[in-house]
Amino acid sequence: MQAAPLYLTYEVLYPAGSFGPLDEVWLRQRLLHTLHLMEEQPGVTINRLGTSRAERMGAYRMVENEDVSFQRLLEPAAQTVGKAVAQGLAGEVALCVHDRTEVELSHLSMSGVGQVGNPVCQGFLLQTALVEQMDGTAFGVLGARTWVRPAEQRGKAQSRKQRPFEHKESVLWWQALVEAEERVGEPGRLLHIIDAEGYIFELLTRAASASFQRISSPCPIVTRRPPP
Structure with missing residues (x-):
């Protein structure tokens, strides 16, 4: 198609x-x-x-x-995009590009923000799953979530090997992938693209053996390195 x-x-x-x-x-x-x-x-x-x-x-x-709210405004659009992808309106296979963005708001005086980047920067983080057609044309947002990283969590990366995957911030990559697949609900419609930040062993092994609802084949993931 x-x-x-x-x-x-x-x-x-x-x-x-x-x-x-x-x-x-x-x-x-x-x-x-x-x-x-x-x-x-x-x-x-x-x-x-x-x-x-x-x-x-x-x-x-x-x-x-x-x-x-952010999620309330996003949900109807994401559901519509998922149905369109399932029907093949973005092509037989569509790219689902996952990326994380730091929204830096240090220049504003506001509450409800957390630490981004270095210790003096304040803001929030945004993770997005953007559907593109194979020619690179943007088709729609399939999922997005925001979260705040409390300042007191700085340094927790040193103990990451002692914590289960579900208790790490990196689990958000997996949750985004699962959410995208469930919204589409058709096998083989999505080819997931992640950058070096998503090179997580647990994520890749879970994706290789994924068994989503109505999906029998492993969930395909392509990793890409930033240009030199």
Whole structure:
């Protein structure tokens, strides 16, 4: 089956009713409008978004709503991408690129952040599973999660050999892989790509013998080294 062109509009990713208790009409309309503005102005912060103060205040009200969370906004889109991949709309085999990002917010005074990079940097970490077609065209996000690394955990790497895999931060790589496979639910649709940070023996051995629901073949993983 030939790969389909990118078709996942925001209206497709967020169908009516996909938010459950979040399905207030104004909130869904505000979300879609804000996403369109962000697409038109990539990299622009909310306080510069759109062409009017009303648009910016609407975006702020949306993200400050107590019913809105990162995972709640992501879940409908990720489920839609998973179904599309299962149907072969990203091609017979799609690339699932896993990567981890440090979001550094040391220039802001805020609570709820942790340590990233060196001891003086504050922020949070983001791990993403991005689906791409074989020609490199981005197809959609299949999964993403954020977490904070407390400062008191610095130095725990020295005792990593004494801790089980489930108690290590590296287990998040495995959880992301399992989540992606379960959202697609079809054997052989995903070829997982990880970089050197994911060269974890436990991860590779688990993937080699994976037996996911409705998946009988081992989960394929390709590792790639950064350019010299």
